[in-house]
Amino acid sequence: xxxYIVYGLNYEDEARELGSLVNAEVLNVKxxxxxxxxxxxxxxxxxxxxxxxxxxxxxxxPNQNDSLVETLMLINAARKANASKVIAVIPYLAYAxxxxxxxxxxxxxxxxxxKSLRMSGADVLITVDVxxxxxxxxxxxxxxxxxxxxxxxxxxxxxxxxxxxxxxxKGALERARYAAENLGLEYDYLVKHRxxxxxxxxxxxKEASVSGRDVVIVDDIIxxxxxxxxxxxxxxxxxxRKIVVAATHGLLVGSALDKLRKAGVYRVLxxxxxxxxxxxxxxxxxxxxxxxxxxxxxxxxKQEK
Ligand code: R5P
Numbered sequence: 001x002x003x004y005i006v007y008g009l010n011y012e013d014e015a016r017e018l019g020s021l022v023n024a025e026v027l028n029v030k031x032x033x034x035x036x037x038x039x040x041x042x043x044x045x046x047x048x049x050x051x052x053x054x055x056x057x058x059x060x061x062p063n064q065n066d067s068l069v070e071t072l073m074l075i076n077a078a079r080k081a082n083a084s085k086v087i088a089v090i091p092y093l094a095y096a097x098x099x100x101x102x103x104x105x106x107x108x109x110x111x112x113x114x115k116s117l118r119m120s121g122a123d124v125l126i127t128v129d130v131x132x133x134x135x136x137x138x139x140x141x142x143x144x145x146x147x148x149x150x151x152x153x154x155x156x157x158x159x160x161x162x163x164x165x166x167x168x169x170k171g172a173l174e175r176a177r178y179a180a181e182n183l184g185l186e187y188d189y190l191v192k193h194r195x196x197x198x199x200x201x202x203x204x205x206k207e208a209s210v211s212g213r214d215v216v217i218v219d220d221i222i223x224x225x226x227x228x229x230x231x232x233x234x235x236x237x238x239x240x241r242k243i244v245v246a247a248t249h250g251l252l253v254g255s256a257l258d259k260l261r262k263a264g265v266y267r268v269l270x271x272x273x274x275x276x277x278x279x280x281x282x283x284x285x286x287x288x289x290x291x292x293x294x295x296x297x298x299x300x301x302k303q304e305k
Pocket of ligand 1: 097131168169171172201219220221222223224225226227228
């Protein structure tokens with residue numbers, strides 16, 4: 001079956017690269033904004049999608065709200081063009097951290113995003129290191145969460161001696177364990193508390209034996225940098241030698257990078273999952289498109305059988 005890529009504005013270069021990795025033709029998308037601010041898009045040569053596999057590739061940072069709507073429209077347009085399968089590849093899912101009602105009166109925004117992707121016509125959802133994999137159960141189809149902490153930690157090893165892998169909170173333990181077990185390293189986690197009203201993060205010491213050792217901190221998202229800065233300061237205060245951060249999605253809002261520098265972080269390794277790239281001596285990107293392409297290839301192969 002023929003396969004085509006249609007892309008969102010945040011991730012065009014990466015979508016083209018994925019297209020060549022999985023041997024899919026890229027269809028261009030025309031965009032415009034109506035005078036009242038509403039968005040319009042049109043897939044060019046959409047007739048090619050009929051009885052084909054449409055791979056909709058976009059990522060939801062930056063401009064989360066806009067790119068969410070754009071992604072839903074792309075999926076719907078592919079469906080309306082009679083694609084026989086629509087696969088949504090969205091490395092960064094916006095709103096994934098609001099995965100439960102923490103304070104009464106809140107929505108479960110992550111559930112809403114995942115259900116909307118399905119309702120707009122996606123048969124398959126492929127994402128990368130989603131904050132809480134459990135939210136994918138709301139996708140009534142095939143949903144895959146790809147971990148890339150192994151690739152990130154492998155890169156970190158180039159800078160480290162006798163390293164230990166540390167998750168800054170229990171929620172990040174699974175991605176830390178995945179990388180550590182794959183690479184034969186020790187791992188542990190810290191205990192984090194975040195004030196739900198102010199967002200302020202407090203990290204408590206643990207019995208982690210980091211004294212005199214290098215540390216790689218593994219997390220899914222760096223947003224304000226608060227979590228990683230607090231974890232780094234704590235680890236250095238209990239004797240860690242060097243801190244390298246391996247985080248999947250580098251949102252790095254506001255002064256996040258300065259915060260990390262001040263906290264004594266040696267290097268920040270990020271995956272190319274979002275639509276911004278920071279040019280800063282502290283930051284290095286690890287290309288994870290091959291991980292997505294391999295999964296995409298095997299899913300398409302299964303669908304064809
Ligand atoms: C939260 O539990 C996440 O896993 C990240 O640790 C968090 O989103 C990072 O946010 P920030 O950089 O603002 O502390």
